[in-house]
Amino acid sequence: MSKSxxxxxxxxxxxxxxxxxxxxxxEITFYNDTVASVINPDxxxxxxxxxxxxxxxxxxxxxxxxxxxxQEAGIENVxxxxxxxxxxxxxxxxxxxxxxxxxxxxxxxxxRFIQSSxxxxxxxxxxxxNCKGYNFTYVHATVSFESALLDAKMQLEQDEAExxxxxxxxxxxxxxxNSHRLIGHIKSEPVHASKLLESNTKGSVMGEGSHFxxxxxxxxxxxxAELVSVECYNSMLKEDLPKKVVSxxxxxxxxxxxxxxxxxxxxxxVNFDGYYNDLTTGLFKDTPQAYYKHLSAxxxxxxxxAFWLGAKILKxxxxxxxxxxxxxxxxxxxxxxxxxxxxxENHSLVLLRKC
Amino acid sequence: MSKGVAITGMGVISAIGNNALENYxxxxxxKAGISKITHIDTIxxxxxxxxxIKTTNTTFEQQLNLTENSYxxxxxxxxIAAKEALAQAGITDINNYKTGLISSTTVxxxxxxxxxxxxxxxxxxxxxxxxxxxxGDSTKKIADAIGLKESFVTTISTACSSAANAIMLGARxxxxxxxDRVVVGGTDALSKFTINGFKTLMILSDxxxxxFDENRKGLNLGEAxxxxxxxxxxxxxxxxxxxxxxxxxxxxxNDAFHQxxxxxxxxxxxxxxxxxxxxxxxxxxxxxxxxxxxxxxPNNDLSEGRxxxxxxxxxxxxxxxxxxxxxxxxxxxxGGVEAVYSILAIQNNRIYPNLNFKTPMKEFDLRPQTQVxxxxxxxxLSNSFGFGGNCSTLIxxxxx
Numbered sequence: 029m030s031k032s033x034x035x036x037x038x039x040x041x042x043x044x045x046x047x048x049x050x051x052x053x054x055e056i057t058f059y060n061d062t063v064a065s066v067i068n069p070d071x072x073x074x075x076x077x078x079x080x081x082x083x084x085x086x087x088x089x090x091x092x093x094x095x096x097x098x099q100e101a102g103i104e105n106v107x108x109x110x111x112x113x114x115x116x117x118x119x120x121x122x123x124x125x126x127x128x129x130x131x132x133x134x135x136x137x138x139x140r141f142i143q144s145s146x147x148x149x150x151x152x153x154x155x156x157x158n159c160k161g162y163n164f165t166y167v168h169a170t171v172s173f174e175s176a177l178l179d180a181k182m183q184l185e186q187d188e189a190e191x192x193x194x195x196x197x198x199x200x201x202x203x204x205x206n207s208h209r210l211i212g213h214i215k216s217e218p219v220h221a222s223k224l225l226e227s228n229t230k231g232s233v234m235g236e237g238s239h240f241x242x243x244x245x246x247x248x249x250x251x252x253a254e255l256v257s258v259e260c261y262n263s264m265l266k267e268d269l270p271k272k273v274v275s276x277x278x279x280x281x282x283x284x285x286x287x288x289x290x291x292x293x294x295x296x297x298v299n300f301d302g303y304y305n306d307l308t309t310g311l312f313k314d315t316p317q318a319y320y321k322h323l324s325a326x327x328x329x330x331x332x333x334a335f336w337l338g339a340k341i342l343k344x345x346x347x348x349x350x351x352x353x354x355x356x357x358x359x360x361x362x363x364x365x366x367x368x369x370x371x372x373e374n375h376s377l378v379l380l381r382k383c
Numbered sequence: 384m385s386k387g388v389a390i391t392g393m394g395v396i397s398a399i400g401n402n403a404l405e406n407y408x409x410x411x412x413x414k415a416g417i418s419k420i421t422h423i424d425t426i427x428x429x430x431x432x433x434x435x436i437k438t439t440n441t442t443f444e445q446q447l448n449l450t451e452n453s454y455x456x457x458x459x460x461x462x463i464a465a466k467e468a469l470a471q472a473g474i475t476d477i478n479n480y481k482t483g484l485i486s487s488t489t490v491x492x493x494x495x496x497x498x499x500x501x502x503x504x505x506x507x508x509x510x511x512x513x514x515x516x517x518x519g520d521s522t523k524k525i526a527d528a529i530g531l532k533e534s535f536v537t538t539i540s541t542a543c544s545s546a547a548n549a550i551m552l553g554a555r556x557x558x559x560x561x562x563d564r565v566v567v568g569g570t571d572a573l574s575k576f577t578i579n580g581f582k583t584l585m586i587l588s589d590x591x592x593x594x595f596d597e598n599r600k601g602l603n604l605g606e607a608x609x610x611x612x613x614x615x616x617x618x619x620x621x622x623x624x625x626x627x628x629x630x631x632x633x634x635x636x637n638d639a640f641h642q643x644x645x646x647x648x649x650x651x652x653x654x655x656x657x658x659x660x661x662x663x664x665x666x667x668x669x670x671x672x673x674x675x676x677x678x679x680x681p682n683n684d685l686s687e688g689r690x691x692x693x694x695x696x697x698x699x700x701x702x703x704x705x706x707x708x709x710x711x712x713x714x715x716x717x718g719g720v721e722a723v724y725s726i727l728a729i730q731n732n733r734i735y736p737n738l739n740f741k742t743p744m745k746e747f748d749l750r751p752q753t754q755v756x757x758x759x760x761x762x763x764l765s766n767s768f769g770f771g772g773n774c775s776t777l778i779x780x781x782x783x
Contacts, residue, residue, distance in 0.1 A: 109637070114517060116540070121516075121576075125497050128579050133426045141580035142643055142770065145489070146518060146540035151771025154637040160654055163637035163773055164548060167488075168519035168538040175537040179552065182559055207503050207513050262484075262526050262536035272533070328517075373523070374536075 030185035031245040034383065035252040039096030039195075040336045041066055041089040042237035044323050049100055052340050053348045056323065058221040062214055063205055064235040064325040084117035084143045086199040087152050089238035094153050094193060100250055101242035107189035108162035109150050110180050112172030112196040114328020116146035116165075119201045126203070149197055162189070170370040171260040172196060173239075173329045174378065178258045184245040195240035196329030205234055213371070215296075224296040224322040232295040235325020239332030241339070247383060252339035253364075256280055256379040264375045266303055270311045273367070276377050287315050288361040289347065291334050293368035295321040303369050308353065316358030318351040331368050331376060338364045342382045385662065387629025387783040388554040389619045392474070392612030394467025394568075395723040396460050397710045398434035398605055402467055406720075407727045410735045411755050415709045417591050417603050423494070425575055431587050433573060434605025434711025436460065447528070455492035455515045458524035460608035461570030465525050468566065472612040472624065480563040480618055483535035485553050486522040486610075487545030487569035489715040491515065494574040521570060535562065540715065542769030543676075544635075545569050546609060547718025547777050551633035553613050563618055568610030568719040577604055577714065584643065586680045592712075594677035594705035595684050595751045597742040602678045605711025609719030611726075628726045631762065632665065632778030634658025643770050644682050649690025651774035652766060656694045659776035665762060667695045670778070672734050672758070674721045674765040675751070677705020678712050687766060688749050702752045704737035718767035718775060725763035725779040732760050 040046035045055050047069040057067065069092050071080050080088060090111075098104065115121075121144035127136055142148070147165035154163050162183070166175035173196030180192040208214050215231040224233065243255060257280045264272060277283050290312045294304045308317055318341075324333035341347050347358050366378040396402065398416025399409035409416065420433045443459045444451055465484075469477065492515025499509040514520055522538040535556075539548045546569035553567035581587050581604060588601035611630075619626060636658060638651025645651070660667065676687055684705075691700050706724055713720055728734060737751035761781045768774045 114519065116518075124580065125493075125500055125576060128497065128575055129500055133575065133579050133582075136579055136583045138580070138583040138643075141576075141583055144580070145542050145770045147542055147769070147771040147773060148642070150541075151637070151642055151773065154639045154772055155642065158639050160637050160639050160651060162635045163541070163771070164539065164552075164635065165541050165771075166537055167517075167540040168522060168536065169517055171537060172519070178535075182555060182561070186559065204516075210503060210507070211510050211513050213514075260535050260537065261533045262523070263532050263534075268533070374519075 031187055033181050033184045033255045034244050034247050035241050035255055035339045036244045036248055036250055037097045037100035037242045038252060038336050038339055039093035039240040041069055041093045042333055043067060043235045043325050047092060049096060052344055053350060056350055060220045061218045062233055063200060064233060065200060066236050082139060084120050086117045086197050087149055090149045090195060090197045093238040094195060094240040097193065097240040097242050103191055105157050105159055106191045106193045108183060108192040109153050109159055110164045110176040110192060110194045111150040112166045112176040112329055113146060113149065114169050114172050114198050117143045117148050117199065118204055119199055120144040122201055122203045170328050170368065170374040171376050173332045174258055174260050174376040180243045181255060181258060184243060187245060190246060191242055191244045193240060194243050195238065196332035197238035198236055198327040198329045200234055200236035219296060221322040225294055227296045228298050230297055230299050232297050232326035235327050237324060237333060239336050251383060253342040254381045254383045256381050259377045261375040263373060266306060269303060269306065273311060280379055282363060284311055287363055287365050289316045289318055289358055289364045291318045291320065291338055291364060291366045293321060294319045295326045300372050314356060316356040317353035318347065319353045320351055334366045335378065338366055338380045342380060387631035387780055388557045388613050389626045390611050390628050390630060390726060391614045391624045391626060392468040392472030393627060393723045393726055394464040395609040395720055396436060396464050397607035397713060397720055398436055399709050401438060403723055409709060410724065411733055413736060413738060415738055417711060423573055423575060425578055427578055427582060430589050432590060432603045434603055435573060436606055453511055454524055455495040455512060456572030457488055457491055457570045458521040460572060461486060461521055461525045462528040464568065464608035465529055465566055465610040468610040468612045469529060477530050478532055482531060483556060483562045483565040484522065484526050484531055485537055485539065485549040485565060485567045486525055487539040487549040487715045488518050488521050488571050489540055489542060489545065490571055490574050490577055491518040491521045493576045494572050497575050541773040542771055543714050543717055544767040544769040544773040544775040545715035547767035547775035548635060550611060550630060550722055550777055551635060551775065554630040554633060557613050557615050564614045566610055566612055569716040570608035571606060571714045571716050573604060573606040588679065591739050592679035592708055593739040594679040594707055594737055595744060595749065596740050597744045599679045599681060599684060601680050603711040605713040607710060607713035607716040607720050609716050609723050611722060628729050629780045629783045630777065631780035632659035632663025634662065634776045636774050638772035638774055640772060645686035645768060647686060649686040651772055652687055652690035652768060653693050655774040655776040659778050663778045665778065670701050670762050670764045671760040672728055672763045673701055673703035674725050674763055675703050675705045676766040676768050677707055679707060683768065685746055688744065688747055692747060700749060702734050702756060704735055704752045706735055708738035721765045722777055722779060725765050728763055729760050729781045732757055734758055
């Protein structure tokens, strides 16, 4: 008998002011740019300043979001730590490469190399809370976070663990933005966030963030929602997508009519938003629809923001107007489907339910 | 105790051979693959030794029908090893069962990223490598090469325990019924990035690495790819597959001691081995051979040695050896390469020598196996430890 899996707490540091769990998108920042940087919480409240100076941005963001999640769940330790990150502490990797080239492989120091290891965030959190349990890091582009979710879900269902800290983090780095702009992955012209989906240009607006959650197989007062299912697909033809969504819902004993809100990963890339548009005008045309990348911007673990959004909506039973994509009436949302893909690859479906 | 997961295919490419058979022949003939570096232009060339695969990218590109310089070396090596594993399992249609791919890497396409780092902004000649910096990009290329579609494909990066974790996750996904078949392993090519990184940590030996030796001077970096095919019992029965061995146990723990160093007494390693034995339903005395992580760094070998003593008891540690003296430390792939070596040990009832060992460490009375030994081998325990405190253990067994 497999156990149900619950989202017992959230922690978010993003390009919106999301680090305070008592708020829910009360203040919105609309960027008019091709990139968006994280809104910094008061790191000093979490990290001694001497340590913070040498710390990669991804570690700092994750220290705050993971501690927020642990506090809200009311626990000091967990059975496992599972992190998804597309690029790890990329800033240190790229600085280390730059140093190698500029100094002709001399006068290098280990800090940047150490922090560049993809599993640094998971390792640092384990060190911080002295967690000797299962420790994993997934690095598969835009399903990094979903891979972590899936792993946690498998363990909790089988009762191999009771509480797992699961997160997704990616930091934005100038070199990476510049190099990915060359190949058209990042927009060349600024776009106002409220007009993201009408940009009609290729590429996306790049951002960053860190989202952590305590998933558990025990419901408690702080519980946000039940994580019903997660699936990832490395490839998908656009015409096969609706069929795949329906079979995913069927496997989870639900259907399109039962979805109270679909959260979609439209990022304003004219070449790839078609996947979402086919769903909004087809399978989900009568379903309340939401989007979020005008608020979160795009990065490998941006679905952490979507997961946070879905959890908050189910707990607060409010859908912020700013994320609404259509006018369909949505009250008392009980079941939420999150769908994401990036550049036509790495598709994911996540099903959440109010409990 | 739970049943093991069937391994029906394996593939490996390393400094001691371009396929599993070549690797095995090198292992039993004591032929190491450690040499001076030839493919990467580094100022440390005279100061380090590496486990380099001598075949060039150009030769591999011709073999795989790839456009010249379209892929970095990690996906190229990965494709070769994954295809070998699938061919051995006799799989012709990858999509005829619910199949997944779980790869692992530490550097991904770093060899190309570091080469064209600034050039990208001057010329578009090598823009094909820009996205290769994503670790997941190497896995995507392997998935494409084996034709996997609409499937679960992911990448793990837990430093030097990555491939062991990929195998562990794959076994769990088969057991839970989420997948019927999964290709698991990893790939890592040599790069200036890792050479210089380990150099700054001062754990690179300037000569042949000597695992578990009192006078060990550090590790030799290596490059490799290794993949296994794991299949459900239903497929094994229906397709009448030959099972090579079973993934019987696995354990993952965190040392939570230091970002790059192992704790003195190997707490994380002990936890990982204990968990693996528990999952396998085996006792320490059931282990016939330990393929140690044995990187030949002062820190690892001391910590791992103490951990083995804690698990097996004084005077009761079974025959053990580190094969890093053959291959170098292949980082993410180490656990994958060594899983293949564990299967080969079971198939051939042979324990491989721990090359270059002369003087026992003064901290304890542990001597690795130094000659090829014939012995009936039912269960092999294989360790992989990494930065970030990541500790993983696999138990590969002859019987389910």
